[in-house]
Amino acid sequence: MSEFKRLGIVIGYEFLKHIRRKRLYVILLLVLITEAAVLIGFPALMDGFPDSVKLMAALLSIGPTMAVIGAIFFSGDAIAGEFENKTGFMLFTNPVKRTTLVIGKYIASCMAVAILVIVAYIVVCVSLLLIYQAIPFETAQSFGLCLLYGACVVAVTLFFSAISKGAMGATVMTLVLIMVISGVIESVLMLAGQPYWYLISTAGDSITMVYGGIELMLAAFMPLEEMGNFPFEIESPDIGLSVLAMIIYLAAGLVSSLIITNRRQLS
Amino acid sequence: MNEPIVIENLTKYYNNFLALDNVSLKIEGNENVGFLGPNGAGKSTTLKILCGLIRATSGKAYIKGFEVSSQKEKALSQIGTIIETPEFYGFLTPRETLNYFGRLRGMRGSHLTDRIGEVIGLVSLEQWLNVKIEKFSRGMKQRLALAQTLLHDPPILILDEPALGLDPRAVIEFRQIITEAGKDKVVFFASHQLSEVAQICKHVAIIDHGKLLGYDSIEALEQKYGTLENAYLQLTGVPGE
Numbered sequence: 001m002s003e004f005k006r007l008g009i010v011i012g013y014e015f016l017k018h019i020r021r022k023r024l025y026v027i028l029l030l031v032l033i034t035e036a037a038v039l040i041g042f043p044a045l046m047d048g049f050p051d052s053v054k055l056m057a058a059l060l061s062i063g064p065t066m067a068v069i070g071a072i073f074f075s076g077d078a079i080a081g082e083f084e085n086k087t088g089f090m091l092f093t094n095p096v097k098r099t100t101l102v103i104g105k106y107i108a109s110c111m112a113v114a115i116l117v118i119v120a121y122i123v124v125c126v127s128l129l130l131i132y133q134a135i136p137f138e139t140a141q142s143f144g145l146c147l148l149y150g151a152c153v154v155a156v157t158l159f160f161s162a163i164s165k166g167a168m169g170a171t172v173m174t175l176v177l178i179m180v181i182s183g184v185i186e187s188v189l190m191l192a193g194q195p196y197w198y199l200i201s202t203a204g205d206s207i208t209m210v211y212g213g214i215e216l217m218l219a220a221f222m223p224l225e226e227m228g229n230f231p232f233e234i235e236s237p238d239i240g241l242s243v244l245a246m247i248i249y250l251a252a253g254l255v256s257s258l259i260i261t262n263r264r265q266l267s
Numbered sequence: 268m269n270e271p272i273v274i275e276n277l278t279k280y281y282n283n284f285l286a287l288d289n290v291s292l293k294i295e296g297n298e299n300v301g302f303l304g305p306n307g308a309g310k311s312t313t314l315k316i317l318c319g320l321i322r323a324t325s326g327k328a329y330i331k332g333f334e335v336s337s338q339k340e341k342a343l344s345q346i347g348t349i350i351e352t353p354e355f356y357g358f359l360t361p362r363e364t365l366n367y368f369g370r371l372r373g374m375r376g377s378h379l380t381d382r383i384g385e386v387i388g389l390v391s392l393e394q395w396l397n398v399k400i401e402k403f404s405r406g407m408k409q410r411l412a413l414a415q416t417l418l419h420d421p422p423i424l425i426l427d428e429p430a431l432g433l434d435p436r437a438v439i440e441f442r443q444i445i446t447e448a449g450k451d452k453v454v455f456f457a458s459h460q461l462s463e464v465a466q467i468c469k470h471v472a473i474i475d476h477g478k479l480l481g482y483d484s485i486e487a488l489e490q491k492y493g494t495l496e497n498a499y500l501q502l503t504g505v506p507g508e
Contacts, residue, residue, distance in 0.1 A: 006371055009370045010371075087356060088320075089351055089353065090412070092318075093319070094368055095371070186501060234508055267281065267315065
């Protein structure tokens with residue numbers, strides 16, 4: 001039996017795991033609540049929907065971004081859980097390469113994230129059609145970037161899952177890296193006028209920035225002429241560099257998790 | 268080299284702790300071998316190295332001639348194992364679990380379906396075949412682990428305290444199943460229970476403090492020491508000595 005066929009089997013059962021667990025549906029619910037909050041909250045607070053369909057699309061992209069961040073919660077235990085819960089004593093004694101198991105887990109997690117992202121973008125598209133009777137072309141780009149960001153975040157989560165003793169540790173470490181450490185460094189570098197395209201949080205921003213950069217978002221809340229009063233220059237991240245950063249994080253996360261899991265002992 | 272299990276000069280350190288000290292052992296033919304020793308003697312470490320779960324610091328282990336660390340998949344295809352207290356994915360049913368592991372081992376179609384029926388019947392879990400494992404007691408998980416071990420009909424069984432925590436009736440059933448399986452398989456069986464080992468195995472290996480103290484037939488040990496119990500006590504040393 002080829003390792004490729006075994007990979008298909010692993011993907012199937014790992015995906016079944018995600019489908020059977022409540023956390024997938026909890027994250028889906030949170031995504032839908034977030035989208036509903038934007039759709040109800042913005043017109044209530046700002047006297048109606050914005051004139052720009054791109055701005056509204058950008059605002060609604062918080063849902064898909066949240067779906068990707070939520071993926072951390074069901075990828076965190078992918079490897080660490082086998083050691084923590086001792087299910088590895090059953091799984092790892094089968095004649096399957098650990099590389100196959102890790103890649104299978106990775107692909108299954110990506111598939112679960114893709115489901116969340118697809119549902120979120122369906123909500124975005126239906127909402128834009130109902131409100132503006134139009135969907136900006138950039139939504140397709142945003143969708144592609146979001147899928148890539150999902151694959152990147154799952155790879156980074158898998159890395160932390162490979163080095164952690166427990167699933168909770170892996171989940172918390174990934175969240176802290178993306179939401180806190182990377183976010184803080186991004187803000188500091190932005191204020192200092194230094195390049196920050198290589199940060200994972202910046203790469204994630206590209207999902208929204210594809211619609212027109214930071215200026216578009218700020219325009220929703222402040223007149224454009226007042227933006228010149230900022231004490232620093234705001235520069236939107238370059239989409240191409242963001243894609244490069246995501247590919248680097250994806251490759252580094254996946255390769256390092258493969259190496260670590262292959263070396264890790266179940267004692 | 269085609270012996271079922273060959274262990275050559277295995278040494279294993281956990282940081283500075285010496286868990287195995289140059290252990291060598293060769294199981295030839297269709298022997299069932301009990302692996303005896305007190306807690307922390309090195310039994311589980313030896314079995315985990317044989318199953319490719321941990322790496323030896325030095326030395327080699329072979330299953331049917333396949334070196335475990337360099338030909339792990341080939342070696343693992345020859346064995347069925349129960350290591351420590353078995354845990355399964357709670358979101359799967361026994362049928363799905365056995366399907367998963369059976370398919371990973373290349374089984375499929377009606378052969379796999381029939382075999383799942385056979386092994387589930389053997390461990391008396393027929394009524395639980397489609398119930399999620401998250402609802403299972405420890406004893407039921409042990410039964411399922413035994414079914415999983417036998418599913419692909421491997422020539423070698425490596426079992427680490429498989430009846431630990433089972434009620435007396437289940438222990439007897441387990442013993443009967445393993446004894447029956449052992450008629451045409453090699454069973455390498457770690458246990459604290461001398462009587463249990465004596466009923467399943469004709470040979471025993473005794474280990475303590477990471478050193479193999481003896482490997483012989485139970486008959487030979489009984490001739491030399493009077494009883495298997497005496498052999499165990501004398502070889503592993505009286506507490507305090």
